[in-house]
Amino acid sequence: MKGKTISEIKLGDSAFFEKTLTRTDAYLFAGITGDLNPAHVNAVEAEKGMFKKQVVHGVLTAGLISTVLGMYLPGPGTIYLAQELRFTAPVYFGDTIKATAEVIEIIPEKNRIKLKTTCTNQDGKEVITGVATCMPPR
Numbered sequence: 001m002k003g004k005t006i007s008e009i010k011l012g013d014s015a016f017f018e019k020t021l022t023r024t025d026a027y028l029f030a031g032i033t034g035d036l037n038p039a040h041v042n043a044v045e046a047e048k049g050m051f052k053k054q055v056v057h058g059v060l061t062a063g064l065i066s067t068v069l070g071m072y073l074p075g076p077g078t079i080y081l082a083q084e085l086r087f088t089a090p091v092y093f094g095d096t097i098k099a100t101a102e103v104i105e106i107i108p109e110k111n112r113i114k115l116k117t118t119c120t121n122q123d124g125k126e127v128i129t130g131v132a133t134c135m136p137p138r
Contacts, residue, residue, distance in 0.1 A: 003075020006111050006136045014102040015073035017064055021056045023093045029060045056091040062128055064099035065117045069134055073101055074113070077137025083117070085130040096122040101132060111135050 004013075030041050038045035039055055046054040062085055069078050091097060098120050105114035112135055119128035 001076045003077050003137050004073065005138060006074075006106065006108055006113065009074060009103055009106060009113060009136060011103055011106060013073060014100060015068050016098050016100040017067045017072065018096060018098040019064060020094065020096040021061065021091060023054075026054070026056050026060065026093065029057055033057075033059075035059075051090045051092075054093060056093065056095070058085075058087045058091075058128070061091045061097055061119055062130075064097055064119060065101060065128075065130075065132060068099050068101045068117075069115070069132060073103070073115070074134065074136035079135040080132065081112070081135060082133040083130055084132075085117075085128055087128055089121070089125055089127045091119075091121065091127050095127075097127065104131070111138065 026040050030036050035057060039049050040057055043054055069080055100118045101115040103113055104116050112133060115132045117130045117132045118126060120126050
């Protein structure tokens with residue numbers, strides 16, 4: 001399995017991955033990373049916070065972008081080099097998140113591409129925006 005090489009990628013190419021994020025996803029992520037922030041793992045404490053209920057970790061949500069890059073565009077063999085992120089809205093348990101990446105710059109001499117990255121929920125609301133830089137497979 002091999003992803004697209006830089007010569008196969010065009011400006012405007014895009015891909016997406018969609019997943020419903022669950023309480024189990026968040027608890028597994030918390031256990032793996034050690035991020036036990038009550039906003040994510042304690043319903044009683046989360047109710048006292050700014051979102052009034054538990055939220056999915058922002059970085060867990062952003063991880064869906066990695067799936068797009070590593071599996072679809074450019075795909076397997078891609079090296080994920082950098083990511084700028086802006087968290088624009090909370091993600092709650094049961095939200096279906098669509099992570100999308102669109103090629104906005106191609107730098108052939110360095111074998112690099114930049115992609116606009118966006119995560120939206122089931123209502124079409126943006127929850128994350130940013131720009132990723134990656135190296136497609138050769």
